[in-house]
Amino acid sequence: MHPSPFRTARAPRLVLSLMAALSACAVFTCAHAADPDTKLLEAAKQAQPALIDTLKDMVSIESGSSNAAGLAKMADYTEKQLKALGARTERHKSGKGAGSTVVGTFTGTGTKRLMLMAHMDTVYPEGTLATQPWRVESGRIYGPGIADDKGGIAVILHALKMLNDAGWRDYAKVTVLFNSDEEIGSIDSGELIATLAAEHDYVFSCEPIAARAEGLLLGASGTGTVTMQVRGRTSHAGAAPELGRNALVELSHQILQTRDIAKSIPGTQLNWTVAQAGQVRNQIPERAFATADMRLTVADGFERMEAALRERVANKLVPDTETTIAIERGRPPFVASSAARELAKKAQGIYGEIGRKLALHDNTGGATDAGFAARSGKAIVLESFGLAGEGYHARDEFITVDSIVPRLYLMTRMMQEVAKAQ
Numbered sequence: 001m002h003p004s005p006f007r008t009a010r011a012p013r014l015v016l017s018l019m020a021a022l023s024a025c026a027v028f029t030c031a032h033a034a035d036p037d038t039k040l041l042e043a044a045k046q047a048q049p050a051l052i053d054t055l056k057d058m059v060s061i062e063s064g065s066s067n068a069a070g071l072a073k074m075a076d077y078t079e080k081q082l083k084a085l086g087a088r089t090e091r092h093k094s095g096k097g098a099g100s101t102v103v104g105t106f107t108g109t110g111t112k113r114l115m116l117m118a119h120m121d122t123v124y125p126e127g128t129l130a131t132q133p134w135r136v137e138s139g140r141i142y143g144p145g146i147a148d149d150k151g152g153i154a155v156i157l158h159a160l161k162m163l164n165d166a167g168w169r170d171y172a173k174v175t176v177l178f179n180s181d182e183e184i185g186s187i188d189s190g191e192l193i194a195t196l197a198a199e200h201d202y203v204f205s206c207e208p209i210a211a212r213a214e215g216l217l218l219g220a221s222g223t224g225t226v227t228m229q230v231r232g233r234t235s236h237a238g239a240a241p242e243l244g245r246n247a248l249v250e251l252s253h254q255i256l257q258t259r260d261i262a263k264s265i266p267g268t269q270l271n272w273t274v275a276q277a278g279q280v281r282n283q284i285p286e287r288a289f290a291t292a293d294m295r296l297t298v299a300d301g302f303e304r305m306e307a308a309l310r311e312r313v314a315n316k317l318v319p320d321t322e323t324t325i326a327i328e329r330g331r332p333p334f335v336a337s338s339a340a341r342e343l344a345k346k347a348q349g350i351y352g353e354i355g356r357k358l359a360l361h362d363n364t365g366g367a368t369d370a371g372f373a374a375r376s377g378k379a380i381v382l383e384s385f386g387l388a389g390e391g392y393h394a395r396d397e398f399i400t401v402d403s404i405v406p407r408l409y410l411m412t413r414m415m416q417e418v419a420k421a422q
Contacts, residue, residue, distance in 0.1 A: 036353040037413060043162045044408040051158045051404055052141065054081075058150040059134050059143035063099075063180075065121040071099030071180045074120040078102050078178045081157050085164055087176065094188040099180025101189045103196070106160075106176075108169035112419045115175045115197055115379070116160075117369060118152030118206040118386065119182035123393045132395060140389075140398040147389030147399045152206030153178060155386055159411040170419045175200065182369055185223065185330045190372045197373035201380065202343075202418045204411065205370045208386040211400045215359030216344050217383035222333035223367045224294035224302055226270065226309070228254060230277075231322045234286040244284030245320045248277035251288035253317035261308055267298030268305055269365075297333045297363060334370040340380045343418070347382070350413045356406050380418075385411050 058077065063070035079089050079102050087104030094100055099121065122145030124132075134143040143150075156176060175196060179189035186193065197203050209215055230251045235244030255272050262270040270292050277288030294305065306327050313323040336344070344360050351358035361384075370383040388403035 034349065034353050036409070039166070040162070040412055041354060041405070041409055043166065044405045044412070047158045047162055047408055048401075048404045050161075051154050051408070052401075054154045054157060055141065055143070055146060055150060055399070056134055058153065059146050060129070062124065062126050062129055063121055063145065064124050064126060065181060065184045066098050067126055068098040070126070071121060075100055075102050075178075075180065078120065078153060078157075079104070082176060085157070085160050092189070092192055094181060096187045097181035097184065097189075101177060101179040101192060103178075103192075104176040106171075106174040108171040108174065110170040110419050111172050112202065112421065113173045113175070113200040114171055114415060114418065115177065115200040115203040115373070116156045116206065116385075117177040117179070117193065117203065117373070118156055119149045119179050119369070120153065121180045121183050122148065122150075123183050132397075136401075139401050141401060142396055142398045144397060147208040147387060147397055148392040149182070149207055149386060151208055151389065151399050152386030155206055155407050155411055159408055159415070162408065162412050163415065168416065170416070173200075174415075179369070186369055186372060190331065190369070193369050193372040194375045197381070198376040198378045200378075203370070203373040203379045203381045204385045204414065205368060205373060205381065205383045206386040207368050207370075207384050208389050208392065208399070209384040211388040211390050211403065213359045213361065214356070214388045214403065214406075215361055215384070216347055217334075217361050217364065217368070217370070218336035218341060218344060219297060219361075219363035220334040220366055220368045220370060220383065221269070221295035221297055221363065222301065222371055223330035224296065224305075225328040225330065226292040226294050226305070227289060227326045227328070228258075228292070228309075228313070229289045229324050229326075230254065230287065231324075232284070232286050232288075232318065233320065235284045237282045237284050241284055244286075245318055246284050247288035247318075247321060248285045250316065250318040250321040250323065251275065251277060251290060254313050254323055255290055257315065258309060258312050261312060262305070265301065265304050265308060267296055268301045269295040270305065294327065295365060295367070297335060299333070301333070302327055302329055331367045331369070332371040332375050334368060334374050334381070334383065336382065337374070337377070337380065340382055343380055343414075344382060346417060347410060347414055350410055350417070351406065353413075354406060354409055358410075385414075
């Protein structure tokens with residue numbers, strides 16, 4: 001028997017280090033690769049064909065944000081599905097939008113209150129199905145709005161059916177909300193979402209997630225529209241231009257000197273996107289205006305941006321002109337709380353049970369209704385429980401078939417976990 005090459009004075013320390021490493025690996029394995037709930041996983045597999053049928057039904061309904069008839073069909077369809085699952089339903093008619101919001105409520109025997117939400121409207125105009133029909137190809141299913149966000153609706157409906165079939169009622173209340181104006185800023189439903197979310201312990205929003213980085217979203221930008229208006233003085237462009245005060249020239253000056261203003265306000269973004277001035281070629285324009293897309297990830301972003309813009313536009317190029325700034329606030333930013341981040345780690349463990357990795361994305365340039373849901377700070381909110389896919393708001397939008405079972409498993413397991421939390 002040969003002596004071990006590790007039998008030196010350093011051996012005890014090395015052995016202890018190896019034992020510590022093995023112990024850490026064991027803990028990691030237990031936390032991230034626990035055995036799956038085989039009954040729930042099998043139920044998710046059994047639910048896949050029916051979920052695909054539901055997707056096909058919904059994609060066949062063209063429901064752009066201004067398509068009143070299509071949105072009414074979607075509301076009828078989703079309300080019927082919720083009632084079949086045992087929900088008490090109601091509709092909230094939009095004041096500005098073309099559709100309504102469907103709300104379903106389930107009452108259970110537990111203590112926790114859960115809210116699930118997704119949106120029925122899409123960005124696609126009527127007639128899009130003629131050139132972008134439903135099709136299945138190479139593990140993908142294509143169709144306008146299939147990922148954003150009819151896939152989210154399908155996950156909610158079939159996750160609820162799986163849990164109903166299993167006899168699960170370990171919750172005080174589950175509220176489901178399907179709105180019809182998300183793609184136009186949730187102009188009517190935003191306040192309803194905020195109000196209902198504040199009455200719940202947890203909110204799971206079901207926007208899609210990118211197939212290339214399947215996970216959950218822990219942050220999204222708030223939105224706003226900035227309007228800049230310039231008032232000058234009109235005059236003849238050929239005979240007496242010096243008597244005028246050119247609003248277009250002043251607007252151009254102001255756009256140039258504010259184009260990088262967001263760099264001085266961390267957590268904000270501003271991009272001028274539309275401008276207009278003048279009526280005819282031979283007249284010095286008296287009025288000009290521009291609008292900008294604003295994004296923010298900080299609560300005081302609107303106030304700080306408005307103050308900074310007003311200070312900056314006081315520097316004029318054209319004398320005797322007046323520049324005004326106004327900001328129309330859209331969605332508030334969504335920034336996951338520390339409690340939500342801890343819950344997201346639990347979701348990673350659940351995905352690990354079925355051998356999948358779950359990424360946690362801190363922010364995107366987009367905006368979601370999770371911002372309204374998290375506004376009060378009362379609910380723990382997570383985003384992007386919908387299906388994985390790509391091509392949102394573009395041609396050939398799709399979901400990946402192999403994301404269906406994992407996303408159903410994630411949603412149902414997470415609902416069970418939060419319902420039994422202390």
